[in-house]
Amino acid sequence: MEMPTKEKAIASNRDAWNDSARHHKDSPEWQVLLNAVARRGFSCLDDTLTGVLSEVGVGGKDVVQLGCNNGRESLSLFALGARHVVGVDQSVAFLDQARELASRSPHAPEFIEADIHHLPLELQGRFDVALITIGVLNWMPDIGEFFQHVAQALKPGGALVVYETHPFLEMFDPETADPYALASSYFHSEPFVQTEPIVYEGKIEQQAAPSYWFVHTLGAIFSGALAAGLNIRHFKEYPHSNREELYDRYQRQEAQLPMCFTLVAQKG
Numbered sequence: 157m158e159m160p161t162k163e164k165a166i167a168s169n170r171d172a173w174n175d176s177a178r179h180h181k182d183s184p185e186w187q188v189l190l191n192a193v194a195r196r197g198f199s200c201l202d203d204t205l206t207g208v209l210s211e212v213g214v215g216g217k218d219v220v221q222l223g224c225n226n227g228r229e230s231l232s233l234f235a236l237g238a239r240h241v242v243g244v245d246q247s248v249a250f251l252d253q254a255r256e257l258a259s260r261s262p263h264a265p266e267f268i269e270a271d272i273h274h275l276p277l278e279l280q281g282r283f284d285v286a287l288i289t290i291g292v293l294n295w296m297p298d299i300g301e302f303f304q305h306v307a308q309a310l311k312p313g314g315a316l317v318v319y320e321t322h323p324f325l326e327m328f329d330p331e332t333a334d335p336y337a338l339a340s341s342y343f344h345s346e347p348f349v350q351t352e353p354i355v356y357e358g359k360i361e362q363q364a365a366p367s368y369w370f371v372h373t374l375g376a377i378f379s380g381a382l383a384a385g386l387n388i389r390h391f392k393e394y395p396h397s398n399r400e401e402l403y404d405r406y407q408r409q410e411a412q413l414p415m416c417f418t419l420v421a422q423k424g
């Protein structure tokens with residue numbers, strides 16, 4: 157398959173997420189969420205992310221979540237005392253869901269449709285904290301460029317908090333007969349392409365716009381952040397999974413893989 161330009165990959169990822177949105181709404185989790193967000197103290201953040209965000213401190217701060225999807229995590233930031241929260245995503249269909257959740261919530265986040273690579277001027281230099289959670293870094297064709305855009309959104313001294321899947325996991329395929337066989341190179345430079353809707357559990361045998369998943373090594377992530385003027389203050393790896401259920405099988409092993417990481421980087 158011919159690889160698209162960066163711009164085409166980003167646009168196709170947007171179409172793929174839009175094509176996938178209705179499948180996420182068709183789930184029991186969505187119904188649970190609709191009721192849960194009505195609580196003032198609602199949070200879907202796990203202990204790991206809650207701990208890191210509490211250490212960084214979001215109380216009274218202006219926070220942006222880049223790649224906010226249906227906004228459930230953006231809404232959760234109010235439970236940690238955030239003053240104002242902006243969720244940014246390029247999928248209008250997921251932002252519709254985010255606005256629906258917000259309409260049930262006592263809080264008032266702002267949701268903005270934008271490609272992270274083209275953040276509107278009004279978002280630049282505005283935030284104390286920028287949050288990126290599971291399943292965002294890998295949609296970025298160029299991780300260095302991505303961090304430059306993230307840095308632009310922060311005030312001087314502002315902190316980027318990342319809670320992502322570990323790139324070591326990309327070397328394994330949980331769906332093969334031997335899920336521990338090395339399936340692809342850590343240095344895989346071509347994106348993985350999927351043409352079915354993007355769902356977190358199982359598969360939907362339908363055609364969707366191709367989505368392009370790029371693997372970034374830890375070295376590329378660190379160098380990209382540093383080159384964007386983001387000084388790494390914290391980095392920690394964990395043995396638990398923060399991604400699709402399919403990956404749970406790699407947890408609680410004698411020879412344990414790192415499954416996810418948190419990173420905090422501060423704008424100089």
Ligand SMILES: C[S@@+](CC[C@H](N)C(=O)[O-])C[C@H]1O[C@@H](n2cnc3c(N)ncnc32)[C@H](O)[C@@H]1O
Binds near residue numbers: 292
């Ligand atoms: C896996 S979801 C994030 C899910 C979130 N961590 C959660 O648990 O609710 C990734 C999101 O990133 C968004 N995204 C991907 N590429 C983007 C880009 N270039 N600009 C803005 N959003 C993007 C997608 O539309 C999608 O909603």
